[in-house]
Structure formats: structure tokens, C-alpha cells
Amino acid sequence: MNDHSGIPLSYGSDAPYHYYEIEPSERNKRFELTSDLCIMDDEYYFIRGCLEIPILEEDENFIWDVWVSISKASYRKVIEEWNNKGRENTSPYFGWLATLIPGYPETLNLKTNVHIRQIGYRPFIELEPTMHPLALEQRNGIDFERVKEIQKMMQ
Numbered sequence: 001m002n003d004h005s006g007i008p009l010s011y012g013s014d015a016p017y018h019y020y021e022i023e024p025s026e027r028n029k030r031f032e033l034t035s036d037l038c039i040m041d042d043e044y045y046f047i048r049g050c051l052e053i054p055i056l057e058e059d060e061n062f063i064w065d066v067w068v069s070i071s072k073a074s075y076r077k078v079i080e081e082w083n084n085k086g087r088e089n090t091s092p093y094f095g096w097l098a099t100l101i102p103g104y105p106e107t108l109n110l111k112t113n114v115h116i117r118q119i120g121y122r123p124f125i126e127l128e129p130t131m132h133p134l135a136l137e138q139r140n141g142i143d144f145e146r147v148k149e150i151q152k153m154m155q
Contacts, residue, residue, distance in 0.1 A: 007147060011154050012065020016046045016098040017108060036122065038067065045075035046098055049114055049123035054141035062147055066125055068095035068112050078116065088118045103153045104134045
């Protein structure tokens with residue numbers, strides 16, 4: 001175990017990428033945004049979740065707090081189950097990553113599966129197993145030196 005006090009193990013975004021592409025004066029008109037869910041123009045639906053990357057030789061994960069675009073039908077199902085015990089037993093929802101993560105090649109629109117977890121926990125975001133560096137890190141894990149690199153990049 002490393003002593004990593006003071007080194008953040010999570011970074012993220014308060015809104016989907018699309019939110020930041022809209023003029024601030026237009027955002028309140030076009031978005032319904034909560035800490036976990038977002039609707040844009042009554043047409044595009046987003047859910048916030050955790051893209052977890054195992055830290056090798058540690059009992060912790062590094063977490064990218066991300067947004068995923070899901071279909072209207074999936075969004076409706078999520079809303080129906082949101083406050084229900086046992087919601088973690090629902091099948092995963094397909095989605096597209098809607099967060100631009102610095103330090104990687106293009107991350108927008110990477111294919112994902114959104115796994116709803118028990119009440120009080122944000123969904124787990126699983127990337128499609130491709131050769132994209134972020135997907136490789138999620139599958140294979142990262143060492144603590146990589147966590148330090150991410151911290152430097154995010155400062």
C-alpha cells in the first residue's frame with residue numbers, strides 16, 4: 001500500500017459535455033440538470049456515473065465521474081426504478097460517453113454499459129472493451145504513478 005494522502009482518486013464533471021457547449025444564458029432554458037440526471041432540449045437524456053479504474057496493488061479504484069447519453073426509453077426506466085430497492089438488479093443500459101476526459105484520445109461517444117447500483121450509489125460505467133487507452137486502463141488497471149500523472153495533468 002502506498003501513502004497517497006492528498007492525492008485525489010477522483011475527478012469529474014458537473015454536467016455533460018453538451019452543457020458546456022451552450023451559451024450560459026441559454027442553459028437554464030435548454031437543460032434540466034440535477035446532480036445525477038440531465039435532459040437537453042427535451043430530446044437528449046443523460047445519467048451521471050462512475051468510470052472506475054482499478055489501482056494495481058491497492059484496494060481502491062481511481063474514478064472518473066462521467067456523464068453518459070442514454071435513450072429516452074432507458075431514461076424512463078431509470079426514473080421508474082430510481083428510488084426503488086433492488087434497482088441494482090435491472091439490466092445494464094447502453095449509452096454513449098458524454099464527457100471529454102483530458103489526457104486521452106477522443107472520449108466522447110465511446111460505447112458504454114450503465115450498471116445501476118443500489119440507492120445512494122451512482123451507476124457503474126463500463127466501457128466497451130476496445131483498444132482505446134481509457135478502456136484498456138479500466139480493464140487492466142493502472143499503477144500509482146499513473147494516478148500521480150493524472151493529478152499533475154488535472155492541476
